[in-house]
Amino acid sequence: MIAEFAFRHPERIALLALQHIALVAVALTVACAIAVPLGIVAARKPRLRTPLLGVLGALYTVPSLALFAILVRVVGLGFWSAVPVLALYAQFILVRAVAAGLLNVPAELTDAATAMGMTPVQRLMRVDVPLALRVFIAGLRSTGVASIALATLAAYAGAGGLGTLIFEGLELRNDAMLAAGALAVAFLALAYDAILRYVERRLPIP
Amino acid sequence: MSATLRFDGVTVRYPGASRNALEEISFTVPAGSLTAVVGPSGCGKSTLLRTVNRMIEVERGTVLLDDRPITESDPVALRRGIGYVIQAIGLFPHMTVAENVAVVPRLLGWEHARIAERIDEVLQLVRLDPRRVRDRRPAQLSGGEQQRVGVARALAAYPRLLLMDEPFGAVDAVVRASLQDEMRAIVHDAGTTTLLVTHDVDEALRLADRIALLRDGRLVQEGTPAELLLHPADDGARALLNADDPVRRLQVLRVRDAVRPDHTTRTLPTIAATASLREGLVQLLNGAPALAVIENGTRIGTIDFEALRAVLVR
Numbered sequence: 001m002i003a004e005f006a007f008r009h010p011e012r013i014a015l016l017a018l019q020h021i022a023l024v025a026v027a028l029t030v031a032c033a034i035a036v037p038l039g040i041v042a043a044r045k046p047r048l049r050t051p052l053l054g055v056l057g058a059l060y061t062v063p064s065l066a067l068f069a070i071l072v073r074v075v076g077l078g079f080w081s082a083v084p085v086l087a088l089y090a091q092f093i094l095v096r097a098v099a100a101g102l103l104n105v106p107a108e109l110t111d112a113a114t115a116m117g118m119t120p121v122q123r124l125m126r127v128d129v130p131l132a133l134r135v136f137i138a139g140l141r142s143t144g145v146a147s148i149a150l151a152t153l154a155a156y157a158g159a160g161g162l163g164t165l166i167f168e169g170l171e172l173r174n175d176a177m178l179a180a181g182a183l184a185v186a187f188l189a190l191a192y193d194a195i196l197r198y199v200e201r202r203l204p205i206p
Numbered sequence: 207m208s209a210t211l212r213f214d215g216v217t218v219r220y221p222g223a224s225r226n227a228l229e230e231i232s233f234t235v236p237a238g239s240l241t242a243v244v245g246p247s248g249c250g251k252s253t254l255l256r257t258v259n260r261m262i263e264v265e266r267g268t269v270l271l272d273d274r275p276i277t278e279s280d281p282v283a284l285r286r287g288i289g290y291v292i293q294a295i296g297l298f299p300h301m302t303v304a305e306n307v308a309v310v311p312r313l314l315g316w317e318h319a320r321i322a323e324r325i326d327e328v329l330q331l332v333r334l335d336p337r338r339v340r341d342r343r344p345a346q347l348s349g350g351e352q353q354r355v356g357v358a359r360a361l362a363a364y365p366r367l368l369l370m371d372e373p374f375g376a377v378d379a380v381v382r383a384s385l386q387d388e389m390r391a392i393v394h395d396a397g398t399t400t401l402l403v404t405h406d407v408d409e410a411l412r413l414a415d416r417i418a419l420l421r422d423g424r425l426v427q428e429g430t431p432a433e434l435l436l437h438p439a440d441d442g443a444r445a446l447l448n449a450d451d452p453v454r455r456l457q458v459l460r461v462r463d464a465v466r467p468d469h470t471t472r473t474l475p476t477i478a479a480t481a482s483l484r485e486g487l488v489q490l491l492n493g494a495p496a497l498a499v500i501e502n503g504t505r506i507g508t509i510d511f512e513a514l515r516a517v518l519v520r
Contacts, residue, residue, distance in 0.1 A: 108292055108293070108296045109296055109298060109299075111261070111292065111296070112290065112292055112296035112298075113298075114261065114285070115259055115261055115285055115288075115290040115292075115369075116285060116286070116290060116309055116310055116313070117282050117283070117284075117285035117286030117287075117310060117313050118282075118309075118313065119282055122313070126309075127298060130300045131298075131299070131300055204300050204343070
């Protein structure tokens with residue numbers, strides 16, 4: 001039944017999947033652009049760490065559907081009302097991952113880097129970032145999987161994606177459509193997870 | 207090329223500490239020498255080392271490199287001219303051996319070809335086969351090999367000064383002694399002034415040309431190993447150095463330290479003044495009645511069992 005639906009509408013599923021991927025990709029890019037500096041601050045300034053992670057934790061507990069509803073009021077229906085929600089939800093895990101990765105770098109290595117004459121920026125780029133990468137990628141993996149799942153709700157905000165099949169399937173009582181959407185989302189999440197696992201394994205850090 | 211390092215009234219205080227971590231430390235590390243800073247943990251020896259590359263700033267006093275206060279140069283530039291070897295070796299695990307060795311040359315903007323050449327050269331200097339280790343990661347090497355890479359990395363950019371903080375702390379006891387002897391030879395070959403921090407008195411006596419003894423942030427005594435063993439500044443120094451142990455004296459003292467004037471011209475087997483007393487003892491045990499001591503081609507006196515006993519037993 002599901003297969004029948006998929007065979008009858010392959011181009012529709014493909015289009016919605018591409019929309020879904022684009023939405024998550026843009027949201028994660030925006031999320032990283034915000035989370036990396038925040039994570040560096042959280043790692044370097046112990047006094048800011050707890051309040052920062054506390055605020056992000058609190059935001060994480062806001063129901064996502066409510067957040068979508070608020071953004072639709074503010075931005076209107078569409079792609080750009082979904083991106084901020086996804087980017088915001090990703091912050092909690094990503095900022096933690098960046099901070100934990102940096103704090104995990106052994107003190108004697110950062111000490112050696114400084115004593116060898118690296119400037120703070122050189123140290124960050126040549127020692128801290130490469131050594132924090134594994135923890136960061138692990139955070140990107142879990143937050144990406146969560147974003148792929150969360151992006152189904154973007155259909156509610158008019159941003160398209162595979163959630164469209166689920167919402168429509170619910171409305172039309174078309175179980176095949178609903179299941180096809182859900183399975184496609186699950187497949188995307190598993191594929192993303194597998195790719196990032198592969199990247200993690202290829203990192204040159206012990 | 208090697209610098210003279212001088213501490214002049216160096217005083218360091220950590221914020222919130224009840225006493226100074228270092229109090230009025232003054233002594234000189236001669237160019238090309240290996241000086242060991244020794245003392246119990248918490249005596250301030252690592253702090254002293256870290257004032258030299260400005261990882262710690264002094265409160266009062268001056269650290270001078272070739273008579274120039276180090277505060278006159280930018281810390282980053284200063285550090286690139288000073289080799290640094292730390293306890294945990296501190297090799298970067300995400301870089302290959304070659305990349306680790308190339309860190310400071312790259313920071314200094316050397317040309318690619320010159321860096322590649324220097325990597326092989328300096329790996330050979332620490333007795334590693336460049337073809338074998340160059341492209342490996344530190345984790346693929348043994349502890350002793352990692353230690354050598356650490357020294358190679360510190361020497362790569364021809365530093366004026368080498369700082370070593372407990373460099374053999376991470377090496378197991380079996381290879382430590384031979385590695386120490388080799389490192390002494392390597393550092394001497396390179397001719398780089400070296401300041402080495404250790405809590406291990408044996409290590410200091412074995413490696414160093416001069417020893418600075420620290421306790422509670424104060425300099426107790428500074429001198430050659432023989433000077434410290436023969437004339438410890440106080441009972442604390444005597445106990446820490448185990449200065450009265452005849453076997454220790456036998457290992458550390460030189461024939462020169464036991465020589466007695468001899469006005470006769472009798473024919474005797476000879477021994478160099480720089481030879482260890484141990485070698486002298488072996489020759490005497492092999493049946494020589496006395497040995498003629500030769501320094502710079504001239505006979506400066508003799509040693510016999512009685513002369514040995516006089517310096518070995520207090």
